Amino acid sequence: MLKLFDYQQRLVTETRQALSNGNKGVLIVSPPGSGKSVVIAEIARLTTLKKNRVLFFVHRQELVRQIKDSFIEQDVDLHYCTIMTVGKVANRLNILPKPNLIIVDESQHSRAMTYRKIFDYYSDVPRLGFTGSPWRLSGKGFKDIYSAMVQGPTTKWLIEHHKLAPFTVYGYQLGNKNVLKHSSTGDYTKKSMDDFTHSIIHGDIVKSWLKFAKDRKTIVYCHSTSFSKEVAQAFRDAGINAVHADAKTPEGKRDKIMKAFKNGEIKVLCNVDLVSEGFNVPDCSCVVLLRPTESLVIYLQQSMRAMRYQKGKHAVIIDQVGNFERFGLPDTDYHWSLEDRAKHPRNEGNKTDGPAIKTCPECFAVIKANCVTCPLCGHDFSAEIRKLKQKKEQELRAIKAEEHTSEAFTTNYILTQNPATFTTMKQFYDYAKAKGYKKGWAYYQGKAKGLVH
Known part of the structure; x- marks a missing residue:
């Protein structure tokens, strides 16, 4: 049984207090990699100790298996637990035992119809939602689902206190982003992302990885199966052991790939939305972002996947599609709220022109805009700053x-x-x-x- 860190115990205590104050719905927000599964398991353990039933659901089967493992590790009495995907729960409402507490992971999805169906059916049952980023492309909030919010520490705090790994982002732009078009959902259309990736020279992806992250265990995020397979092939052509996997990869084969990646037999794992949520490989120290997105949730889940803490580890994030230009760095302090909001919370209340970051032209590191010299390679920006002032x-x-x-x-x-x-x-x-x-x-x-x- 794992002992909770102080900040995790605080989340448990404040969540239980919020429920005792009469809130029927409480949203718990803590950054990706901060150990939400341990907090979930501890709340479930305390609930089942009193012979009360817990209903846990999430949107993917892989996450169901992971939370079961966490429950077992934390000595949760599974006899009092129902653990399923949201779809299975929604289809079994009339036969499942009534819970005393509902717990939802990755609850940024909880505005979806299947979630609402379950909440409406169990309208008198308290619910807890866990997420790393309570944000939707539509800007719609969660105040009608959760009446209170409990927030964990910031990403900066977790890095400073050795709970997440420090990182460097390299903004090495590939592709013609002018071809990207928005869909009705607010994110980019698949066709425009196809057009975007057609303008990328696959060899450049491998070259940049060799330059910034050679020999690191790496996850590459792509938008389509065909592109992901092409990228994996480009790595193999360069003599680097790379494999593609996605949600449609047969389960047995996918499990073998994941095991081989975790064991270090596979160096580069190319995927499509498969290892964005709940996938934990602590010694993965690099991610390559090849999927442009307008979703802050996707950006944080993917960019922070390499930041799981290990002593002495320094994560490398190679953003080759300019996502950091839209959302800032992973340790940006976002203002979370249950209210409806703008699409890009980083810009709320921000009256400055342009992002507070810039890319070093020498080493391509993404650094703070006020840096006069690059902290990585020592590039001197003073002449460029003078030119910019003169130009204005x-x-x-x-x-x-x-x-x-x-x-x-x-x-x-x-x-x-x-x-x-x-x-x-x-x-x-x-x-x-x-x-x-x-x-x-x-x-x-x-x-x-x-x-x-």
């Missing part, structure tokens, strides 16, 4: 002086165009000049569209 001071005067020239007209016109529609290199170079981008940006975009041979 001169910008208005330059526009006024040129606003009647043909060049100004060309600049204004090109800025109204979508680079995804460009068919000549001149258009890319004009656009880069108007935006203040380097010529290399134009060259790369043109190369991705086949305009450079």
Whole structure:
């Protein structure tokens, strides 16, 4: 039986207090990797000690197996527990024994119809929801499901107190992100992500891994099975043992792959939304993000998968799709709430222009925007900072002086165009000049569209 850390015990105590205060629903929020399963198991143990029944459900079978293992390890009396996927519970409501307490893991999904069906059926039963990020693309909150929220420590605190591994993010952009289009759900469409990945040279993925994370046990996140298989093949072509797995991989084969990865027989595991939630391999020290997303939940679950604590470990996150530009670094302090909210909580109350981070042009590390020198490679930003200040001071005067020239007209016109529609290199170079981008940006975009041979 594991002894809870102080912050985990505090979560248990505050959750029980919230229930005793009359709240029928309590949402417990704690960062990915902070050990929520131990907290869940302890609450279940205390409940079953009194011969009260616990109903636990989650949306994936793999997570069901993991929580059963946690319950056994924490001496929970399974005779008083029902542990199932949400779909199985919803289909068995009239035959399951009535619980005294409902526990839901990954409860950012709890607005879904199957969850609501169960909550409505057991409307008089207290419920606990556990999540690392109470956030949905729709911006809809959870106040009608949970009336109170208990928050665990921040990611920064967990790193400082050696409960999560420190990390470095490398922002090495691949692909033409201008082709990404939003779907009705708010995230990117599968077709536009297909188009995006077609602009990625698979060899560059392997090269960047060799540069930033050679020999590290690595999880690669992709958006589609076909792309994931192609990436795994690119690694194998370079002599690196890589395997693909997804939810449709036969269970027996998938279990063998997971076991081989955990044992170190497989160096790189390429997957599609398979190891984002509840997958625990402490010695995995690198993740590669190849799935662009507008979902903060997906970003945090995937980027922090390499941050499970081990003594002396320093995680490497290679973000090759610019997700950090939308959401910040994994240790950003997010303002969680049960209320309806904006899509990007990092921007709430943020009155500054642009992100508070930047990418070092020398080593590609993502660092704080106010750094004058890169803490990793020592690159000096002072000259660039001076140029930026001068540019801002001169910008208005330059526009006024040129606003009647043909060049100004060309600049204004090109800025109204979508680079995804460009068919000549001149258009890319004009656009880069108007935006203040380097010529290399134009060259790369043109190369991705086949305009450079």
